[in-house]
Amino acid sequence: MPGEKEIRTQIASIKNTQKITKAMEMVAASKMRKAQDRMSATRPYSQKMLNVIGHLAHARSEYKHPFLIEHPEVRRVGFIIVSTDRGLCGGLNINTFKSALKAMQAWQEKHVEIDLCLIGAKGTAFFKRISDNIVAQVSNLGDTIRISELIGTVKTMLDAYTQGTIDRLFLVENEFVNTMTQRPKVLTLLPLVPEENDALQHHWDYIYEPDAKAVLDELLTRYIESIVYQGVVENVACEMAARMIAMKSASDNAGELIAELQLAYNKARQAAITQEISEIVGGAAAV
Amino acid sequence: MAMTLHLDVVSAEKEIFSGTVSAVFAPAKMGDVGIYPRHTPLVTSLRPGELKIEVEGQEDQYLYVSGGILEVQPHVVTVLSDTAIRAEDLDEAKALEAKQRAEDALKDRKGDLDAAKAQAELVRAAEQLRMIQRMRKQRR
Numbered sequence: 001m002p003g004e005k006e007i008r009t010q011i012a013s014i015k016n017t018q019k020i021t022k023a024m025e026m027v028a029a030s031k032m033r034k035a036q037d038r039m040s041a042t043r044p045y046s047q048k049m050l051n052v053i054g055h056l057a058h059a060r061s062e063y064k065h066p067f068l069i070e071h072p073e074v075r076r077v078g079f080i081i082v083s084t085d086r087g088l089c090g091g092l093n094i095n096t097f098k099s100a101l102k103a104m105q106a107w108q109e110k111h112v113e114i115d116l117c118l119i120g121a122k123g124t125a126f127f128k129r130i131s132d133n134i135v136a137q138v139s140n141l142g143d144t145i146r147i148s149e150l151i152g153t154v155k156t157m158l159d160a161y162t163q164g165t166i167d168r169l170f171l172v173e174n175e176f177v178n179t180m181t182q183r184p185k186v187l188t189l190l191p192l193v194p195e196e197n198d199a200l201q202h203h204w205d206y207i208y209e210p211d212a213k214a215v216l217d218e219l220l221t222r223y224i225e226s227i228v229y230q231g232v233v234e235n236v237a238c239e240m241a242a243r244m245i246a247m248k249s250a251s252d253n254a255g256e257l258i259a260e261l262q263l264a265y266n267k268a269r270q271a272a273i274t275q276e277i278s279e280i281v282g283g284a285a286a287v
Numbered sequence: 288m289a290m291t292l293h294l295d296v297v298s299a300e301k302e303i304f305s306g307t308v309s310a311v312f313a314p315a316k317m318g319d320v321g322i323y324p325r326h327t328p329l330v331t332s333l334r335p336g337e338l339k340i341e342v343e344g345q346e347d348q349y350l351y352v353s354g355g356i357l358e359v360q361p362h363v364v365t366v367l368s369d370t371a372i373r374a375e376d377l378d379e380a381k382a383l384e385a386k387q388r389a390e391d392a393l394k395d396r397k398g399d400l401d402a403a404k405a406q407a408e409l410v411r412a413a414e415q416l417r418m419i420q421r422m423r424k425q426r427r
Contacts, residue, residue, distance in 0.1 A: 041301040048297050048365050052358045056330065117385075124392045136385035137392050147299045147370055152381025159382065209317045209331035218332050219356055222367065226299045 004272065007265040011258055018254035024088070025247035031143055032179070032240035038144075039176065039230075039237050046226045053192075053223060056206070056216065063212045067158075067220045070191040071167035076113045078135075078157050078166040079104065080189070082173040082231050083123030084239040085140055090246035092174060092182060092238060093122045099184040100172040115166055117157050119150070119232060135160070143236060147229045154225050161190050173231035174238035180245065182238040187231070189224055290324035294340065296350060296366040303350060303368060304340065311364055312339040313357050322359055329359040338366065 057068075081100050083093050104114050116131050118124045121139040128134060136156040141149055160166045169190035174182045208215050294311055296304035311322045314336030320329075333355045340348040355368040 038300075042299060044295070044302045045297040045299045045367065048295060049367055052330070052356070052365060052367070055358075055360075118389070118392075128392050132393070134389040134393055136382070137389040138385055139388075148381075151378055152383070152385040155378050155382040156385050205328065207327060207329045207331075209315060209329065215330050215332055215356065219330075219367075222299075222356070222369070229299050 004265060004268050007261055007268060011261050011265065014254050014257050014261070018251055018258070021247045021250040021254060025244055025251060028240045028244035028247060032237060032244055035143065035233065035237035035240050036176070039233050042226070042230045042233055046223065046230060049219070049223045049226060053219060056219070063216065065213075065216045065220055066162045067190055067192045067224070071164070074107075074110075074112055074167040076115060076166045077107050077168040077170065078115045078117060078160060080117045080119065080154070080157060080169070080171045080228060080231075081123050081127070082171070082228075082235045083118070083120035083126070084235065085121040085142075086239075087122065088246060089239050089243040092242040093126070095182075096172060096174055096184045097123070097126055099186060103170065103172070103186050115157075115160065117153055119153060119228075120235075141232070143240075145229070145232055145236065147225060150229055150232065151225060154228050155221075158190075158221060158224060171228060171231055173235045176234050176237045176241065179241045182242055187227070189227060192220065192224075291343070292322070292324045292326075292362050292364055294364045294366070296338065296352075296368055298355075298368040298370045300370050304348075306342070308340050309343045310341040311366075312341075313366065314338070314352070315357060320357075322357075322364055325361055326359050326364075328361070329357070331357050333357055333366070333368075338368075 079100060081096065083096055087093075107114060114131070114133060116127055116134045117136040118127055118134060119138050120141070124134075124137050124139055136153045138149060138153045157166070157169055161169055168188065171187040171189050172184065173187075175185045177183055291307045291309055292311075294304065294306060294308045295302075309324070313320055313322065314334050315331045316334050317331070319336075320331070322329075333352055335353045336351075338350040338352050340350065342348070350368075352366065352368040353370065355366060358365045358367070
């Protein structure tokens with residue numbers, strides 16, 4: 001049985017850990033709220049953009065943008081995988097990687113090669129061990145992400161699609177269901193299929209300035225970028241939620257441990273006192 | 288009733304403006320355009336510049352856009368504003384950077400990144416400890 005002093009130091013150390021996990025929990029909670037706000041702030045842009053693209057698709061333009069063209073034969077696919085920069089957020093990243101690996105395996109079985117584009121430090125650390133085809137990477141984005149930080153990474157993949165290097169492009173990120181649940185999802189980014197929508201039936205003949213090609217180029221690139229950006233922002237919200245939950249359970253566990261140790265400590269103290277008394281009594285009797 | 292049109296200005300990061308206005312003036316790529324209600328449908332890209340919004344009975348509002356897309360439908364105008372400064376060669380440089388980072392990440396596959404970071408922190412902690420010990424000695 002460990003002595004009183006050892007138990008006391010152990011309790012003190014667990015209490016320190018608990019303080020840290022509690023602080024992290026609260027920080028994550030407040031950051032999560034902000035990330036959620038940011039998440040909803042990004043919605044109008046891509047919604048509006050989707051509308052414009054829908055209109056343009058209906059406006060009978062003779063120009064077919066490369067992003068809208070489906071490559072009939074698939075020889076190489078691209079994956080954009082979004083992960084967090086920091087750990088201590090439960091199984092969030094591992095779940096993302098698992099679903100990414102599953103999707104990748106399905107392609108590999110068809111002898112399709114895979115190019116990776118990694119956003120976030122954890123993804124880089126994980127995939128650099130198992131894949132040689134990392135074509136673009138970005139990490140240490142912080143909690144407030146600027147779209148300008150993602151442009152280069154996304155452009156690498158978009159260029160690859162335009163040049164015909166890759167035939168499909170997917171995005172893997174976490175969906176923010178609620179605070180308790182984050183679900184990894186795999187989205188097809190390219191080829192882009194404009195949604196058929198009844199509301200779009202009335203169409204206009206647009207004037208394009210400078211011309212249809214230039215405008216569509218800009219529009220579609222920005223659209224894909226905004227989808228990736230949204231994914232990354234959503235992933236941040238997921239990260240914060242997952243961290244909050246992980247830290248909450250860590251704090252709870254620390255509390256339980258402390259309670260157990262406190263009990264052991266009390267028992268040890270009691271035992272020591274009893275022993276001392278019986279020694280004194282024994283000593284007095286001997287005299 | 289005065290003729291009005293609905294204007295939405297959004298960027299990828301947030302919604303900037305939404306409301307009923309009487310006219311919009313935008314810096315389009317081929318020259319500035321003024322949009323009044325019932326303008327013919329138009330899609331154009333924007334260059335960086337000032338977006339002037341006229342609302343009846345109110346002072347004109349000015350917004351800065353660093354490029355983007357302007358879409359005009361008969362009664363709805365949408366400005367998809369960029370937040371980043373865009374240029375073809377600037378984007379290209381960013382793409383190259385992203386590729387470079389990927390190569391760097393692959394290169395130090397053997398030297399584990401986390402291990403290296405931990406080691407650096409260990410060295411710093413040891414240095415701090417030594418400092419504290421020295422200070423204690425001096426005090427005695």
